Amino acid sequence: xxxxxxxxxxxxxxxxxDVFGSPYAQRVRIALAExxxxxxxxxxxxxxxxxxxxxxxxxxxxxxxxxHGGRPICESLAILEYLDEAFPSTPPLLPPxxxxxxxxxxxxxxxxxxxxxxxxxxxxWLRHDGEEVEPEARAEMVAVxxxxxxxxxxxxxxxxxxxGKFGYVDAAAAxxxxxxxxxxxxxxxxxxxxxxxxxxxxxxxxxxxSVAANVYxxxxxxELVQEYRQxxxxx
Amino acid sequence: xxxxxxxxxxxxxxxxxDVFGSPYAQRVRIALAExxxxxxxxxxxxxxxxxxxxxxxxxxxxxxxxxHGGRPICESLAILEYLDEAFPSTPPLLPPxxxxxxxxxxxxxxxxxxxxxxxxxxxxWLRHDGEEVEPEARAEMVAVxxxxxxxxxxxxxxxxxxxGKFGYVDAAAAxxxxxxxxxxxxxxxxxxxxxxxxxxxxxxxxxxxSVAANVYxxxxxxELVQEYRQxxxxx
Numbered sequence: 001x002x003x004x005x006x007x008x009x010x011x012x013x014x015x016x017x018d019v020f021g022s023p024y025a026q027r028v029r030i031a032l033a034e035x036x037x038x039x040x041x042x043x044x045x046x047x048x049x050x051x052x053x054x055x056x057x058x059x060x061x062x063x064x065x066x067x068h069g070g071r072p073i074c075e076s077l078a079i080l081e082y083l084d085e086a087f088p089s090t091p092p093l094l095p096p097x098x099x100x101x102x103x104x105x106x107x108x109x110x111x112x113x114x115x116x117x118x119x120x121x122x123x124x125w126l127r128h129d130g131e132e133v134e135p136e137a138r139a140e141m142v143a144v145x146x147x148x149x150x151x152x153x154x155x156x157x158x159x160x161x162x163x164g165k166f167g168y169v170d171a172a173a174a175x176x177x178x179x180x181x182x183x184x185x186x187x188x189x190x191x192x193x194x195x196x197x198x199x200x201x202x203x204x205x206x207x208x209x210s211v212a213a214n215v216y217x218x219x220x221x222x223e224l225v226q227e228y229r230q231x232x233x234x235x
Numbered sequence: 236x237x238x239x240x241x242x243x244x245x246x247x248x249x250x251x252x253d254v255f256g257s258p259y260a261q262r263v264r265i266a267l268a269e270x271x272x273x274x275x276x277x278x279x280x281x282x283x284x285x286x287x288x289x290x291x292x293x294x295x296x297x298x299x300x301x302x303h304g305g306r307p308i309c310e311s312l313a314i315l316e317y318l319d320e321a322f323p324s325t326p327p328l329l330p331p332x333x334x335x336x337x338x339x340x341x342x343x344x345x346x347x348x349x350x351x352x353x354x355x356x357x358x359x360w361l362r363h364d365g366e367e368v369e370p371e372a373r374a375e376m377v378a379v380x381x382x383x384x385x386x387x388x389x390x391x392x393x394x395x396x397x398x399g400k401f402g403y404v405d406a407a408a409a410x411x412x413x414x415x416x417x418x419x420x421x422x423x424x425x426x427x428x429x430x431x432x433x434x435x436x437x438x439x440x441x442x443x444x445s446v447a448a449n450v451y452x453x454x455x456x457x458e459l460v461q462e463y464r465q466x467x468x469x470x
Binding site for chain 1: 310382
């Protein structure tokens with residue numbers, strides 16, 4: 001149930017309620033790894049939610065929830081910001097508040113926007129066998145990919161001008177890069193053809209230790225999506 | 236088209252693209268008023284979007300957009316955070332980052348959550364004449380109101396322990412207090428009966444100068460909602 005990882009000083013009271021395959025939980029694990037913060041991971045059963053999850057996130061009952069000293073922080077992006085603020089001596093995801101408010105606002109916009117990948121993705125893969133992909137769903141996904149690609153603008157990471165800076169938007173969006181193969185097989189959208197820069201960013205993320213350790217491979221994601229699909233559509 | 240308001244030093248290059256009745260734009264105007272920041276307001280026609288809006292928010296084409304020195308910041312809550320960071324000598328909405336990361340994370344959660352009021356509200360009022368309110372829609376709205384009421388926990392404002400502190404969640408949620416009458420008339424939900432504390436908070440917000448100047452009265456909201464409803468359902 002619980003995997004205990006070696007911890008940086010001061011982080012031994014971090015507990016993460018999560019589900020390994022949840023891209024929102026993956027954001028948090030990636031951020032914790034980037035910061036070198038240790039934590040106890042407590043895998044949740046969303047089909048039979050436990051007391052700790054219900055108490056920690058009474059409003060949504062969702063993962064991820066980060067407990068720090070017993071106090072729950074909910075919502076993946078709020079947790080990322082919290083980690084920057086509560087552990088200021090760790091590598092920051094966002095630029096410091098005083099240095100570049102505009103870059104911070106921009107990163108917040110794009111991190112939030114990356115959720116669209118998951119929302120649009122579902123419209124591509126949650127279909128009965130033989131059912132056509134809606135043209136609007138495909139068009140919307142292409143628009144989302146292109147918008148992200150334009151924001152990346154050929155940089156190595158979204159993190160900013162600084163060379164090789166993996167930041168807030170990267171941590172937020174990296175889990176979805178492992179779904180690109182699913183978009184291709186289920187929705188007929190080749191990210192490599194539509195947005196080569198974004199596809200290269202995804203491959204770069206996949207090679208990064210913080211991501212590789214915390215995200216399923218694209219093949220595994222596709223396989224799990226098929227299982228989930230059968231389960232949902234078969235009910 | 237443009238209303239110019241007197242400005243605090245350093246804010247003369249703020250331009251707000253908005254629509255007076257948009258609760259998301261109202262959040263930003265309330266925050267600007269709380270901070271004493273002047274700005275030029277440029278009302279937008281969402282039925283015929285102008286070039287400035289399209290260029291400033293190419294992804295969503297929505298209001299509000301705040302232009303600061305010509306650079307666009309999009310998404311109401313990102314704008315609120317930006318104002319705290321770009322104008323650090325003005326009264327903060329959130330506690331400073333170093334002082335209370337937990338309170339900041341919690342405020343982010345609840346500010347985001349307050350959007351549920353608008354989403355649930357629409358399910359109450361966007362109905363044909365004679366069409367029943369769905370019981371699930373009513374139940375969900377009551378749950379949302381109760382969750383906010385529990386978070387308020389009898390305080391004067393959401394802003395925090397500090398007496399009378401109007402903060403980030405208040406600025407985010409105050410525009411929806413003017414919709415409580417619409418929830419009552421359209422959805423049969425009396426906020427005063429369900430959640431007297433939250434209703435009193437709403438009345439307190441309505442009396443606050445920053446809110447009163449930037450939000451329609453509850454009667455006016457109800458009237459505009461009826462017009463909008465006829466227009467949408469009549470199409």
